[in-house]
Amino acid sequence: MQWNLDQLSAFVAVCEHGSFSAAARDLHRAQSAVSQAVALLEEDLGVRLFERSGGRMPQLTEAGKALHEEARAVLQQCQRLQGRANGLQRGEEARLRLAQDEAMPYQPVLASLEALVHAFPLLEVQLASGAQGDVARKLVERRADLGLLFHHEQMPEALERQRLGTIEMVTVCGAGHPLARVPYADRRTLAQHRQLLMTPQDSHYSGGEQISPLVWRADSFYAMAELVMRDLGWAWLPRHVASYPTYQGHLLELRSDWTPPPLVVELVCRRDEALGPAARWLGDALARHLGSEG
Amino acid sequence: MQWNLDQLSAFVAVCEHGSFSAAARDLHRAQSAVSQAVALLEEDLGVRLFERSGGRMPQLTEAGKALHEEARAVLQQCQRLQGRANGLQRGEEARLRLAQDEAMPYQPVLASLEALVHAFPLLEVQLASGAQGDVARKLVERRADLGLLFHHEQMPEALERQRLGTIEMVTVCGAGHPLARVPYADRRTLAQHRQLLMTPQDSHYSGGEQISPLVWRADSFYAMAELVMRDLGWAWLPRHVASYPTYQGHLLELRSDWTPPPLVVELVCRRDEALGPAARWLGDALARHLGSEG
DNA sequence: CACAACCTATCTCCAAACCAGATAGCTATT
DNA sequence: AATAGCTATCTGGTTTGGAGATAGGTTGTG
Structure with missing residues (x-):
C-alpha cells in the first residue's frame, strides 16, 4: 500500500471528468x-x-x-472523518x-432523537x-452525559437539573377490582383499598403520596401496572x-376528587462539565416535545 | 483535508500500542x-x-x-481497495x-454462489x-459473463457451451384432470388430451416433443404449471x-411409458473472451452441484 | 536523593517525492 | 495542411518527510 490519497483523488477526478486535463483544471493542478x-x-x-488509445479521451478498463x-x-x-x-x-x-427513566414517554424522546440525527448526522x-x-x-x-427523569427530592450535589415539562397522572384500578364498579372514588373510598406506590427510598416521585394504610410498593410504573391489572x-x-396497549381493557381510569400533581420531567447533567452543542440542542428539542404534552 | 494515510496509520498504531515509541517500533519508523x-x-x-500529561503513556481524548x-x-x-x-x-x-434460465433449480445455483463468496470475498x-x-x-x-441454461438447438456462433448436468423431467396433470384417475398413461392415452408445450421458436428445449394433436404453448415452465394446475x-x-410448494396437492405426477429425455444443463460463455478465475471456479462448483443431481 | 528506564517534543540535515512548465507525439476536426 | 485537444515524459526547483541527536519530563527503585 504505497499509494496515497492524492493519487486516489486524481484518479477519481479523471474518472468523473473524462480526461486528465479536465481533471487537472478541476483540481487546480498541472496536467x-x-x-x-x-x-x-x-x-x-x-x-x-485506463485504456489510452493514443490521443483520445482515456477509457476506464473493467478493473x-x-x-x-x-x-x-x-x-x-x-470526508466523513474530516466532517467529524x-x-x-x-x-x-x-x-x-442519554440515560432516561424507563417510564419516560417514548414518543417525545424518539421524536427528539429523530430530529437530532438531522441536525448532527x-x-x-x-x-x-x-x-x-x-x-x-x-x-x-460519568457513564452518561444527559439524563431524563422525573422530579425527585434527593438529587446528588454534582448534578444540575432543568425542568422540561409535566406528565399527567391518572388513578387506575383493575377491571375486576371493587373500585371498578364505583362511579366516583373520593379520597376516603380510595383509602379503604390497597394502594400501590413507588418504592420511596430509591426513587421518590413527587406524585406518590401514601393515602391508604395498606400499601404495596414496586420500583417501576410498569410493575405497578401489572399488579393493578391483577x-x-x-x-x-x-x-x-396507563394507556399502553398491553393493558388495554384491563386497566380502568377512576374518577376521583384528588389526583397527585403531574410528574415533572427534568433534564439532568453534571454541574462540572459543560454541555456540548448537541446536548443543548437535544435539551431544547425535548423541552419542545415534552412541553406541548404536559 | 491535508492529512495523509501515513499519518492515519501512525495515529492508529499509537492508539493500539499505547505509546508513540511502541508504535514506531511496530511501524519500523523512528519515534x-x-x-x-x-x-x-x-x-x-x-x-x-492525545492527552500528554508529561512523560507518561499518552491518553486518548474523547475526540x-x-x-x-x-x-x-x-x-x-x-485495505479493501488494495485487496481488490x-x-x-x-x-x-x-x-x-451470471444470467440463468428462470426455470433453473435454485438450490444448486445458490449453493454454488454461497461457496463462491467464500473463495472470492x-x-x-x-x-x-x-x-x-x-x-x-x-x-x-456483453451484458452477462456467464450463462446457465438448458440445451438448445440453435445457439449463436459467438457462444461456447459446456455440459454441466441433467435435470429429470416428469409428466404431470392437474388434480381434477381426467388423466388423474388413470393409473398408467401410455403414449396413446396422453395423445387424447391437450398437451402443454414450451414455445418452440424462442426457446426450444430438447425435452419438448409434440405428442398430442392439440397443444397449447407457453414460454415458461412456471406458466405451464399454472395452466396444468387449472x-x-x-x-x-x-x-x-413440479414439486414447487405452491403447486403442492394441485399437480399429480403421471406414470407413463415415455417421458422426454432429461433436460441438459449447460454453462455458456463468449468464445472470444477468456473466463477469469472466478468464472472458472463457479463453473466447477455448478458442475459439482448440478452433476450430483442429474 | 540520585539514578535508571521509560517516555515525548523538537531541532537539524539530507534524500526522496512532488509539482509546474516545457516539449514531443498522437488523433480528430476543419 | 493546419488547428485544437489530448497525454507522456523530461527537467529543475521546491517541499515534504524521515532519521538521528538532543533536551526535558515522569515513574520507580535503591
Missing part, C-alpha cells in the same frame, strides 16, 4: 501532476486503470471501474449518552433506560403508561 | 516520525487527539476515540454477471434470471418445478 499520479497509482496497484468505486468509497470515508473532526473542532461532543448516540436511581448514578459515574390494588400512573 | 505525524494530524484536524474509529474505517477501506487490486492483478475479474456478483432467449442475448450483447392439459415439467 503532468495528474498524469504522473495516475501512472504511479497504476504502477503501485499493478493494474491498468478501473471496480477500483473507481473502491476509491470513491475511501475518499468518502475520509470539523464538528469536534467546533466543540461538538463525539458521542451523546455524524453524532454517535447511546440511549439507556433504567430506574430513576440508575439514571442519576450513571451521570455521577386487581391487587389501585394506583396512580402516568397517563401514557 | 520522531510518529511524533511528528500525529502532531501534524492534530494540527490539520484542529483536534487534540481521539471517535476519530480513532473513523481512521480505522478509512484504513480498512484502503491484488485480485485484479492476478487476473481475477472485477465482477461476474471481494467479487461483485450480478444474478439475472430470464427466459432462455434472454440469457443468450445478454451474453452476445386442468387445462398435461405437460412435461422439470421435477424441481
